[in-house]
Amino acid sequence: MMQRIDLRGGLPARAELLRLMPRAVGDVSHAVDAARELVEDVRHRGADALRDQAERFDGGAPANVRVPVAEIAAAVAGLTPELREALDEAIRRVRAASAAQVPAGSVTTLADGAEVHQRWQPMRRVGLYVPGGKAVYPSSVVMNVVPAQVAGVRSIALVSPPQRDHGGAVHPTILAAAGLLGIDEVYAMGGAGAVGALAYGVPAIDLEPVDLVTGPGNNYVAAAKRLVRGVVGIDAEAGATEILVIADETADPGFVAADLISQAEHDEQAGSVLVTTSATFADAVEAAIPERTAVLGTAARLQTALDGPQSAIVLVDSLTDAATVSNAYGPEHLEIQTADDDAVLADIDAAGAVFVGPSTPVSLGDYLAGSNHVLPTGGQARFGSGLSASTFLRPQQVIRYSASALDGVAAHIVALSTEEQLPAHGAAVTERTNR
Known part of the structure; x- marks a missing residue:
């Protein structure tokens, strides 16, 4: 049985909410x-x-x-x-x-002859x-x-x-x-x-x-x-995979159960979290899990993950609260299956990748969505992002100033370098402008 975390009646302060989030015991x-x-x-x-x-x-x-x-x-x-x-x-x-x-x-042209190139x-x-x-x-x-x-x-x-x-x-x-x-x-x-x-x-x-x-x-x-x-x-620092599903009573419990299972089969430490406004729906999802796991060769591994401290069903009062919980958790994979997916998506600011609607399971992103499946785990989506082409690029600024453009800011440079007690900085400019 998956553990349940009941947050109905009002969410706690953020520090307490972060403490309540289900996580694997062994970390990096x-x-x-x-x-x-x-x-x-x-x-x-x-x-x-x-x-x-x-x-x-x-x-x-x-x-x-x-x-x-x-x-x-x-x-x-x-x-x-x-x-x-x-x-x-x-x-x-x-x-x-x-x-x-x-x-x-x-x-970026800042003045005549004063350019900053971004490459x-x-x-x-x-x-x-x-x-x-x-x-x-x-x-x-x-x-x-x-x-x-x-x-x-x-x-x-x-x-x-x-x-x-x-x-x-x-x-x-x-x-x-x-x-x-x-x-x-x-x-x-x-x-x-x-x-x-x-x-x-x-x-x-x-x-x-x-x-x-x-x-x-x-x-x-x-x-x-x-x-x-x-x-x-x-x-x-990627750890075990995780999925968080935000769903209400309009979602298909079989779909949600299948998606929670799909990530749990990766590893015994994988995290599967359902955040829902309906206890009845939560019961239906949990009831749908055994019949779907029994036929899988990975059943033992995924059941260990679902029963572990890193997996949970979280009950909340509203979908706004569900988004708040998700943002605190910072899931690697976030699924949204609700009556108004776009409204929930508007409240999401921390997720590695977001899968919207009943026909967009996480396993699509694992293989053929076109998105990248190397994503931040363990709450790192709150401050990090997934692998992309930009991961392999370094931004560089190339500065080009003409003599007249340098002369236009020379007095400001001298004023600032004098204030910082770095006179050689100013002198490197006046060496040029005085000639």
Whole structure:
């Protein structure tokens, strides 16, 4: 049974509301010490540490940490027509949506001869993490690689854990997705050690350090990203997936139950939250869950997630209150299924991605919506955003002033630099204007 949180009768103050939000017990901070050991081991021992960690955590070291190009080509050739068509369509849609995320350059003219140019420069080299473990995620290859390519990144390294069932190699479907996108630098490594390898490089396998690490993973991957931040950039400290559904009595309880289940099957720590104005509807959703889980091979895992402290049914007085609760939670995925979806959407300010209406389930966004499924978790949507082409771009300001334009502001610069007791700043200007 999912826990219930009854907030009818008036919402508490924001601090208390944040405390009441359902969250997984184990978070990234609990994994930092273990992740630090793994990252430092790779930093100092390189490929040997990666092989040892693969034996320890992945059930066997790969024959080649760097995947041979021929193996990637073979994986592409081995795709079924149905899966290749699905991947091609996902790539097409994500590429189209990502193109809209590239900002246009601009020039601001402040006076005659005084210009500030805004341009967006792609990262030189990035490392993309594709998780393994309980499932296979070719969709994550698409979601990581496509926006990087659209942004103009020229050097891309992709890492994914070696698979026990494939003799210590990267899953062939992961390799095939990489191959379809033209990625030939793929490494069989995972976990915190892989993040360390991307950040610091591993000369023995020709892995050069990257400038940015992106992609979802478990708490140890997230902890490693926290540890290397500053050495490299990161997109976010992604944790277990989560969904929050705002629904009223007009929604279909079967749809909502199916959507809560769909995210719960990712991981035992996955969070599924329903916020509703109707206790009767909540009962109907909960009653619809057993019949839908019984036929699934992932039933045990998802039931653990639904019964955990990170999942809940939250009862509220109004849809306005539901939006307030959602904003405090900051869901990775938010679904809105109500009599007036647009009115609820107008009150939403914190969500990784928002899925509006009964025909827009989160699983659509996981694969074929065109949106990106690498999104902030653990409440980070309150201050962060999902992966996009802009993640791989750096805004740069290019300043161009003529001699007359500099002369026009020289007195102001001298006045400010004098006030700040930095006379050399002013002198650098008067050196020019006095000539």
